[in-house]
Amino acid sequence: MYQDVPAVIRKGYGVSKKGIVLYLHVHQPWRVKDYSVFHTASEHEYFNDTSGTDRNNGKVFLKVAEKSYRPMNRLLKQLLDTQPDFKVSLSITGTFVEQAELYAPDVLEDFKALVATGRVEIVAETYYHSLAFFYSREEFERQVAMHKEMVERVFGVTPTAFRNTELSYYDEIGKWADQAGYKAVLAEGWDPILAGRTPNRVYQPPGTEHIRLLTKNYRLSDDIAFRFGNKGWEQWPLSASSYEQWLNEALNGGDIVNLFMDYETFGEHQWEDTGIFEFFSKFVSEWATRDDVGFYTVTGAAETFDSAGELSMPYTVTWADTERDLSAWLGNTMQHEAMRHIYNLEADVLRSGDVNLIGDWRRLQTSDHTYYMCTKWFHDGDVHAYFSPYNSPYDAFLYYMNAVRDVRFRLMAYHGSTHGDL
Amino acid sequence: MNILMLGWELPPHNSGGLGVACYHMSKALALAGSSIDFVLPYKAHHPKTEFMRIHAATSLQPLHRNGMGAYDAPDVITDALHRKPSEGLTTIRDVQARYVQFVEELVEHTKPAAIHAHDWLTMEAGMRAKEITGAPLIVHVHATEFDRAGNSYGNPLVHEIEEQGLLMADRIIAVSEITKGIIVHHYGIPADKIEVVYNALDTATLEDGYQYNDKTYKYLEFLKQEGYTIAATITRFTLQKGLIQFMQAAAHACERYDKLVFLLAGDGEQRDELLQLSADYGIADKVYFTGFVRGQQWRDAYTVADIFVMSSVSEPFGLTALEAAHHDNALIITKQSGVGEVLSHIFRYDFWDTDKLADQMVAIATSKALKYELTQNVKQEYTRISWDSVAQQCIRMYQQLSGRVMA
Numbered sequence: 001m002y003q004d005v006p007a008v009i010r011k012g013y014g015v016s017k018k019g020i021v022l023y024l025h026v027h028q029p030w031r032v033k034d035y036s037v038f039h040t041a042s043e044h045e046y047f048n049d050t051s052g053t054d055r056n057n058g059k060v061f062l063k064v065a066e067k068s069y070r071p072m073n074r075l076l077k078q079l080l081d082t083q084p085d086f087k088v089s090l091s092i093t094g095t096f097v098e099q100a101e102l103y104a105p106d107v108l109e110d111f112k113a114l115v116a117t118g119r120v121e122i123v124a125e126t127y128y129h130s131l132a133f134f135y136s137r138e139e140f141e142r143q144v145a146m147h148k149e150m151v152e153r154v155f156g157v158t159p160t161a162f163r164n165t166e167l168s169y170y171d172e173i174g175k176w177a178d179q180a181g182y183k184a185v186l187a188e189g190w191d192p193i194l195a196g197r198t199p200n201r202v203y204q205p206p207g208t209e210h211i212r213l214l215t216k217n218y219r220l221s222d223d224i225a226f227r228f229g230n231k232g233w234e235q236w237p238l239s240a241s242s243y244e245q246w247l248n249e250a251l252n253g254g255d256i257v258n259l260f261m262d263y264e265t266f267g268e269h270q271w272e273d274t275g276i277f278e279f280f281s282k283f284v285s286e287w288a289t290r291d292d293v294g295f296y297t298v299t300g301a302a303e304t305f306d307s308a309g310e311l312s313m314p315y316t317v318t319w320a321d322t323e324r325d326l327s328a329w330l331g332n333t334m335q336h337e338a339m340r341h342i343y344n345l346e347a348d349v350l351r352s353g354d355v356n357l358i359g360d361w362r363r364l365q366t367s368d369h370t371y372y373m374c375t376k377w378f379h380d381g382d383v384h385a386y387f388s389p390y391n392s393p394y395d396a397f398l399y400y401m402n403a404v405r406d407v408r409f410r411l412m413a414y415h416g417s418t419h420g421d422l
Numbered sequence: 423m424n425i426l427m428l429g430w431e432l433p434p435h436n437s438g439g440l441g442v443a444c445y446h447m448s449k450a451l452a453l454a455g456s457s458i459d460f461v462l463p464y465k466a467h468h469p470k471t472e473f474m475r476i477h478a479a480t481s482l483q484p485l486h487r488n489g490m491g492a493y494d495a496p497d498v499i500t501d502a503l504h505r506k507p508s509e510g511l512t513t514i515r516d517v518q519a520r521y522v523q524f525v526e527e528l529v530e531h532t533k534p535a536a537i538h539a540h541d542w543l544t545m546e547a548g549m550r551a552k553e554i555t556g557a558p559l560i561v562h563v564h565a566t567e568f569d570r571a572g573n574s575y576g577n578p579l580v581h582e583i584e585e586q587g588l589l590m591a592d593r594i595i596a597v598s599e600i601t602k603g604i605i606v607h608h609y610g611i612p613a614d615k616i617e618v619v620y621n622a623l624d625t626a627t628l629e630d631g632y633q634y635n636d637k638t639y640k641y642l643e644f645l646k647q648e649g650y651t652i653a654a655t656i657t658r659f660t661l662q663k664g665l666i667q668f669m670q671a672a673a674h675a676c677e678r679y680d681k682l683v684f685l686l687a688g689d690g691e692q693r694d695e696l697l698q699l700s701a702d703y704g705i706a707d708k709v710y711f712t713g714f715v716r717g718q719q720w721r722d723a724y725t726v727a728d729i730f731v732m733s734s735v736s737e738p739f740g741l742t743a744l745e746a747a748h749h750d751n752a753l754i755i756t757k758q759s760g761v762g763e764v765l766s767h768i769f770r771y772d773f774w775d776t777d778k779l780a781d782q783m784v785a786i787a788t789s790k791a792l793k794y795e796l797t798q799n800v801k802q803e804y805t806r807i808s809w810d811s812v813a814q815q816c817i818r819m820y821q822q823l824s825g826r827v828m829a
Binding site: 036037038040041042332333334336337338341375392394397398401404405406409412 | 637639642644693694697710711
């Protein structure tokens with residue numbers, strides 16, 4: 001088979017330039033305010049915190065817009081305008097777009113301008129950045145369809161690649177995405193799964209026809225996303241040329257390096273004063289002007305490179321924490337309880353036909369809510385603490401459960417008695 | 423008769439029942455003709471206290487805001503103040519030292535006929551005042567370190583101060599037989615030195631024009647209309663209160679009867695653990711946490727409840743049970759709670775017997791007749807205990823002691 005021909009021989013044919021896939025994830029959740037038992041059943045606004053805390057969604061959005069979205073969009077646009085070979089892929093959640101429309105429409109216009117260049121791919125996912133795949137396939141498909149409609153409406157393009165929330169992935173998701181017609185699906189390039197194989201090739205999920213699996217090179221991704229500004233890191237300060245050198249080495253045994261990270265890496269997780277923007281600008285400019293390497297979008301890479309074989313992920317792998325599993329979202333009983341109760345309401349909520357109620361129920365599915373309830377404070381705890389707007393995971397749980405109960409209360413107006421199910 | 427009352431808190435600056443008991447006792451004593459000098463460790467306005475002279479030993483803010491309230495965990499003894507230190511008083515021990523100093527100066531001018539000190543917080547000052555004036559010392563035990571530590575030795579320093587105070591006292595008042603037993607068995611005090619004086623419920627202060635607002639706990643009201651029964655507790659979330667066992671019993675009860683929900687009003691160091699437990703047991707959606715409640719929310723918590731559970735591992739008295747009874751709750755009280763000694767029409771269980779508590783909650787939830795009998799009959803009982811009779815008991819004691827000491 002052609003894909004079994006060693007890359008070094010194919011390279012001799014000059015099939016394609018090796019390159020990198022830069023994929024950035026853009027998301028903001030609707031954080032629940034301090035919704036107490038005294039709010040429950042009395043008022044139904046869960047997401048309208050107006051305090052000075054980070055539960056205030058508008059405040060957070062404007063802060064991140066100023067630190068990350070605006071400067072990074074400016075930089076991406078400038079690079080797209082000046083470097084004809086530069087390409088980038090983005091996934092943008094529905095909850096982000098809702099908030100951008102509400103709080104900072106200019107940010108959304110900037111994103112539209114990027115997509116309009118034709119060299120920015122929008123990757124599909126659930127509209128609500130939810131874990132619905134693991135609880136309700138029907139709801140999951142509805143949310144993916146909602147996201148697709150949103151992308152078509154806002155950006156005028158139709159996604160051809162898929163990523164599930166938090167890069168959570170196992171074989172079933174690959175099969176689903178294949179049957180849904182996607183050309184590529186994304187996953188973490190986690191060593192125990194790769195079992196000695198390189199993340200820097202394109203693979204095929206088992207039991208699929210056409211789809212290709214792209215695996216994140218977490219070492220090179222995390223060099224930027226997590227380590228870049230760390231002065232205790234032995235490679236600090238990282239220069240564009242050193243980083244290019246590492247990429248060259250990685251490409252030595254592969255076709256592509258998948259650099260997947262949060263969009264907010266630029267300016268929010270790594271502040272401007274770390275030099276992240278200058279680094280990125282320099283690196284992209286240098287990479288784009290080289291003849292031997294290039295940039296690929298997610299779909300572009302899937303279409304360009306041949307599969308290096310089948311790669312199976314029987315268990316769910318995500319891009320989070322040292323475990324690379326779902327334990328940051330579903331690791332303790334509070335998180336399981338929260339999800340169990342929210343998904344138990346599916347039939348009743350949808351049957352109500354109340355668009356506000358359905359919208360609130362779906363906003364409560366966003367995975368960030370259970371992430372805030374995470375109690376594994378060791379090793380990864382500092383990361384969780386940084387990303388949580390609550391004082392403790394218990395507070396997050398408390399306010400969330402009150403909101404769930406209020407959703408039940410609102411359902412009463414449509415379906416009468418609760419019949420024993422609270 | 424001039425009484426030197428040594429207290430740590432008074433309403434509305436109280437963190438629990440100690441302040442309430444001190445207030446009503448002093449008021450009843452004053453009405454019976456006593457002249458009271460009441461010393462507090464902080465400076466604040468206390469409405470409706472014209473019947474006595476209040477002395478502030480420091481100019482600190484009310485202490486419960488600084489983690490030095492009467493019920494704060496013993497480890498705060500050496501902790502720095504949470505807030506900006508003032509007057510160089512950074513720990514509860516500093517405040518106690520200043521309190522003693524203040525009392526020393528106070529008794530220079532006014533010699534009391536009796537000194538009445540409440541709990542370990544003021545025992546040192548009581549001993550010092552006795553030393554200076556020769557007046558008899560009555561140590562009033564509302565709670566021991568043994569109770570606060572949930573049936574264990576507790577903080578050794580606190581334990582030692584209690585031991586000394588109990589030893590030095592001319593007479594000891596225990597708020598229940600249970601507390602008397604603890605003083606005898608864990609502090610080695612002869613039983614005949616201790617008199618049991620139960621606390622009372624001042625129903626007059628509860629008849630202050632309060633009207634239930636069914637909007638406060640609207641969701642719980644809605645559940646009640648759906649046939650749910652609400653089992654509540656209003657307390658500090660500490661080891662002493664046996665809430666872990668309460669949560670276990672709640673889970674058991676839900677297995678047998680699903681129209682039960684649980685209202686946990688209050689706050690404390692165990693809150694996070696309790697939240698976690700509610701999820702562990704799969705009843706998170708049936709347990710409601712209000713946080714610390716005052717005023718309308720506090721009163722409405724009693725009113726919205728059907729069952730009040732006092733799950734304490736060790737409760738010297740437990741005034742909240744009487745308050746709950748006043749708000750038409752059926753009572754379930756551990757055998758380790760003193761208030762049970764003055765009530766008959768209640769369910770009792772051992773704090774560790776979670777199956778029994780589950781049974782009792784389900785029984786009340788599933789029988790209107792049972793609930794009616796419990797709530798109606800218990801109301802006849804608590805009205806028989808009054809602060810006036812508490813004051814009479816105290817006055818008798820003052821008279822006996824001052825006579826003895828003078829002779």
